[in-house]
Amino acid sequence: MPTAHLRVWRGTDDGEYVEYEVEYDEGMVVLDVVHRLQATQTPDLAVRWNCKAGKCGSCSAEINGKPRLQCMQRMELYPEGETITLAPLKTFPIIRDLVTNVAWNYDQARAMPELRLRPADADGNRRMAQIDIDRGQEFHKCIECYICQDVCHVIRDHPENMAGFAGPRFFVQLASIAMHPLDTNTRRATVDHGFGLDYCNITKCCTDVCPEGIHITDNAIIPLKERRVDEFHDPLRIIARKLTGRG
Amino acid sequence: MADFETHEFDVLVIGAGGAGLRAAIESAVLGQRTAIVCKSLLGKAHTVMAEGGIAAALSNVYSEDNWRVHFRDTMRGGKMLNNWRMAQLHAQEAPDRVRELEEWGALFDRTEDGRILQRDFGGHRYARLAHVGDRTGLEMIRTLQQRLVALGVDVFQELTVTRLLTDGDRIAGAVGYWRDSGRLVLFRAKAVVLATGGLGKIWAITSNSWEGTGDGHALAMYAGADMIDMEFVQFHPTGMVWPPSVRGILVTEGVRGDGGTLRNQSGERFMFRYIPPMFAAETADSEEEADRWYDDRQHARRTPDLLPRDEVARAINAEVRAGRGSPHGGVFLDIASRRPAEYIKRRLPSMYHQFKELAGVDITREPMEVGPTCHYAMGGMRVDAETGASNVAGLYGAGEVTGGMHGSNRLGGNSLSDLVVFGRRAGMGAAQHAAGLQAVPALDSSQASACDESMEAPFRGDGKENPYTLHRELQDLMQVNVGIIRTDSDMRAALAGIAGLRERATRVKVEGGAAYNPGWHLAIDLGHMLTVAEAATRSALERKESRGGHTRDDFPNASGEFAKVNVVVRRAADGAFSVSQESLPAMPAELQRLFEED
Numbered sequence: 001m002p003t004a005h006l007r008v009w010r011g012t013d014d015g016e017y018v019e020y021e022v023e024y025d026e027g028m029v030v031l032d033v034v035h036r037l038q039a040t041q042t043p044d045l046a047v048r049w050n051c052k053a054g055k056c057g058s059c060s061a062e063i064n065g066k067p068r069l070q071c072m073q074r075m076e077l078y079p080e081g082e083t084i085t086l087a088p089l090k091t092f093p094i095i096r097d098l099v100t101n102v103a104w105n106y107d108q109a110r111a112m113p114e115l116r117l118r119p120a121d122a123d124g125n126r127r128m129a130q131i132d133i134d135r136g137q138e139f140h141k142c143i144e145c146y147i148c149q150d151v152c153h154v155i156r157d158h159p160e161n162m163a164g165f166a167g168p169r170f171f172v173q174l175a176s177i178a179m180h181p182l183d184t185n186t187r188r189a190t191v192d193h194g195f196g197l198d199y200c201n202i203t204k205c206c207t208d209v210c211p212e213g214i215h216i217t218d219n220a221i222i223p224l225k226e227r228r229v230d231e232f233h234d235p236l237r238i239i240a241r242k243l244t245g246r247g
Numbered sequence: 248m249a250d251f252e253t254h255e256f257d258v259l260v261i262g263a264g265g266a267g268l269r270a271a272i273e274s275a276v277l278g279q280r281t282a283i284v285c286k287s288l289l290g291k292a293h294t295v296m297a298e299g300g301i302a303a304a305l306s307n308v309y310s311e312d313n314w315r316v317h318f319r320d321t322m323r324g325g326k327m328l329n330n331w332r333m334a335q336l337h338a339q340e341a342p343d344r345v346r347e348l349e350e351w352g353a354l355f356d357r358t359e360d361g362r363i364l365q366r367d368f369g370g371h372r373y374a375r376l377a378h379v380g381d382r383t384g385l386e387m388i389r390t391l392q393q394r395l396v397a398l399g400v401d402v403f404q405e406l407t408v409t410r411l412l413t414d415g416d417r418i419a420g421a422v423g424y425w426r427d428s429g430r431l432v433l434f435r436a437k438a439v440v441l442a443t444g445g446l447g448k449i450w451a452i453t454s455n456s457w458e459g460t461g462d463g464h465a466l467a468m469y470a471g472a473d474m475i476d477m478e479f480v481q482f483h484p485t486g487m488v489w490p491p492s493v494r495g496i497l498v499t500e501g502v503r504g505d506g507g508t509l510r511n512q513s514g515e516r517f518m519f520r521y522i523p524p525m526f527a528a529e530t531a532d533s534e535e536e537a538d539r540w541y542d543d544r545q546h547a548r549r550t551p552d553l554l555p556r557d558e559v560a561r562a563i564n565a566e567v568r569a570g571r572g573s574p575h576g577g578v579f580l581d582i583a584s585r586r587p588a589e590y591i592k593r594r595l596p597s598m599y600h601q602f603k604e605l606a607g608v609d610i611t612r613e614p615m616e617v618g619p620t621c622h623y624a625m626g627g628m629r630v631d632a633e634t635g636a637s638n639v640a641g642l643y644g645a646g647e648v649t650g651g652m653h654g655s656n657r658l659g660g661n662s663l664s665d666l667v668v669f670g671r672r673a674g675m676g677a678a679q680h681a682a683g684l685q686a687v688p689a690l691d692s693s694q695a696s697a698c699d700e701s702m703e704a705p706f707r708g709d710g711k712e713n714p715y716t717l718h719r720e721l722q723d724l725m726q727v728n729v730g731i732i733r734t735d736s737d738m739r740a741a742l743a744g745i746a747g748l749r750e751r752a753t754r755v756k757v758e759g760g761a762a763y764n765p766g767w768h769l770a771i772d773l774g775h776m777l778t779v780a781e782a783a784t785r786s787a788l789e790r791k792e793s794r795g796g797h798t799r800d801d802f803p804n805a806s807g808e809f810a811k812v813n814v815v816v817r818r819a820a821d822g823a824f825s826v827s828q829e830s831l832p833a834m835p836a837e838l839q840r841l842f843e844e845d
């Protein structure tokens with residue numbers, strides 16, 4: 001059985017890295033090793049997880065300084081014998097060990113505008129072409145792992161910016177609302193409230209780390225920025241766009 | 248009494264998967280002060296893992312489909328043990344609930360003419376599952392979550408409820424603790440909706456997350472609720488089997504719905520040998536016919552790969568036992584040789600990703616290895632079909648924690664629809680109950696302080712038992728003795744084992760403090776799991792036949808006597824269980840006729 005050398009953040013802000021050696025089996029992912037550590041050496045080690053299959057976005061942490069889902073990182077990715085460093089997401093306050101307080105994200109969620117769809121057709125159905133929802137479906141793949149929020153430099157070292165910035169995850173949600181082919185809730189999505197879009201200078205760091213492969217910058221942020229410009233200057237155009245369902 | 252943080256609501260919903268979210272939405276819309284509590288972060292509940300789709304007779308793909316056909320499929324899938332009224336309401340209301348999700352923002356895959364597309368699934372006569380690729384549960388939970396947030400419902404996340412409070416024989420609230428601090432919380436409420444989901448974590452091989460520890464089942468029993476059908480546990484036929492660390496993770500039935508087939512080690516499509524008489528008339532008996540069925544429903548019968556889950560799980564189990572399994576103790580699920588790579592990636596993106604990342608298998612080129620995994624509890628709290636009310640005044644339930652809807656075996660796709668149909672109904676029932684009460688029921692503070700003491704116990708004392716070890720032993724015990732195939736002697740061994748674990752659990756020792764301490768959380772959950780394991784085992788001993796998700800080597804056939812009864816289990820205040828057989832509610836003649844036609 002191979003042995004993993006782990007350095008794991010223990011405690012809160014004033015905690016420290018503690019080193020552990022854990023034997024593991026073929027095919028294991030980092031989260032399995034953390035669980036084995038928990039079951040055999042450190043029963044109180046705090047870690048979040050649910051699905052263990054990259055679908056719930058619970059297990060985000062910084063592995064060797066890079067934010068990742070612990071359940072999707074196979075041990076084979078790390079050369080045997082080298083130390084693997086596990087730390088909580090840096091952008092959010094630490095609760096304990098690998099668990100951070102992500103409440104700020106839920107605050108952003110509360111500020112999101114609502115959809116108001118056109119009434120259904122007479123037969124009760126709403127008709128939308130697959131091609132018109134492909135983009136929306138891409139955005140809906142988001143598992144709310146907040147890894148993109150964690151890497152975004154607007155807030156990573158600047159907690160003072162958190163007050164006026166929704167972050168890439170919520171730009172994705174805004175874009176999904178703005179591009180819904182049947183939505184009638186014009187303007188509010190991006191215009192009345194900027195959500196801090198202007199802070200973003202399109203570095204694409206968020207896109208690079210998204211475990212769902214969502215093209216956050218190209219498909220969500222840039223079109224939103226363009227719309228915002230449009231919508232400020234040409235309210236008729238946005239109404240026309242909503243009516244035709246074409247963006 | 249300890250220092251409890253106290254809150255008061257009209258309706259308290261416990262659990263924030265599909266059922267809990269939908270219940271809370273309904274209660275809030277009806278004007279009740281509503282709170283929802285969940286063990287994980289909001290949006291991470293097990294519903295997120297649902298892959299294949301939500302069953303509803305929208306008739307978008309086959310115009311012949313309607314609620315009666317869906318009702319009939321559901322009852323036959325459940326081997327006629329379902330609560331007929333629940334199955335009827337479910338089939339009738341599911342289409343409206345799907346359209347409602349769409350109105351709230353869900354983007355289902357579309358038909359050519361822009362309506363909601365539906366896919367084939369086991370036991371459903373027509374393509375019936377509205378879906379979003381193979382991540383339908385994520386779409387559903389996010390849609391409901393956003394609706395809930397927009398309504399301003401109070402959310403208590405990462406808070407675990409440990410007991411319900413009663414005032415005489417009615418509900419008065421609940422107690423729990425914040426997972427991040429260990430701080431105790433007391434909720435006073437006029438009505439409580441249990442929507443806590445399942446109990447798969449009692450078995451070793453399971454698709455369930457850490458949350459599926461049967462808390463709600465245990466809470467209901469502690470509060471005096473009747474539980475039905477606890478012997479029926481669904482082993483989903485296709486979980487991953489390799490590598491060991493992913494064992495049990497779900498492989499959607501959509502793989503078979505979209506053309507995948509099961510094979511044994513010699514490549515044989517063995518399901519043709521396991522077609523039960525009940526489904527023989529509508530199941531293809533040759534590979535040629537089965538393959539034709541995907542495109543021609545008029546002249547071909549459905550593939551046996553899509554028999555109900557209990558049948559497929561038993562067949563796989565039998566192949567493996569007979570030594571015809573795959574290298575790692577499963578069987579092969581092959582879609583690579585049957586569908587183009589592009590199609591597979593478009594229809595099953597997360598399966599593609601999951602196998603590629605976790606098993607190093609490219610499912611567009613190689614077969615998957617799969618085997619049964621503990622997935623779903625058919626049994627649970629007995630509730631009124633219309634309102635979700637239990638026998639305890641003020642206690643409501645919806646979703647997996649309740650019993651009746653699915654009988655002895657649930658069809659794939661019928662869970663997501665169950666969640667929204669009965670989540671809404673339970674939310675409505677609870678809201679109406681709360682509206683009819685002047686004041687929040689009185690609080691018995693001795694109940695709350697008793698909880699406080701039992702929660703603190705693992706920190707004190709000089710016990711040496713490790714909660715992780717006890718949990719693993721319980722899982723192995725149940726897997727071996729109360730698994731897919733059961734016998735009287737194995738189950739008696741399980742009861743003895745549970746008693747031993749219960750005794751050792753009094754000596755659990757927890758290290759560390761009260762702040763976000765998973766070892767402590769598990770020690771608390773362990774008590775629930777032992778209670779639920781015992782209830783399930785006692786119910787399974789009582790049912791001396793094989794039916795749905797309950798197969799006995801010592802009683803291999805279905806029995807006419809047991810076809811008429813639910814096994815009901817109750818737990819007395821002193822911890823003693825009583826098990827009885829009670830008649831199923833009688834189905835009205837006009838519905839019975841649906842089963843005479845064939």
Ligand code: SF4
Pocket residue numbers: 151152153154167168199200201202203204205206207217221
């Ligand atoms: S592209 Fe914008 S949102 Fe994304 S990381 Fe860079 S600054 Fe942040």
Ligand code: SF4
Pocket residue numbers: 057141142143144145146147148149168169172209210211212213214216
């Ligand atoms: S957009 Fe991607 S990285 Fe960001 S929260 Fe969603 S899934 Fe995670």
Ligand code: FES
Pocket residue numbers: 048049050051052053054055056057058059060069070071072
């Ligand atoms: S545990 Fe769900 S994404 Fe890792």
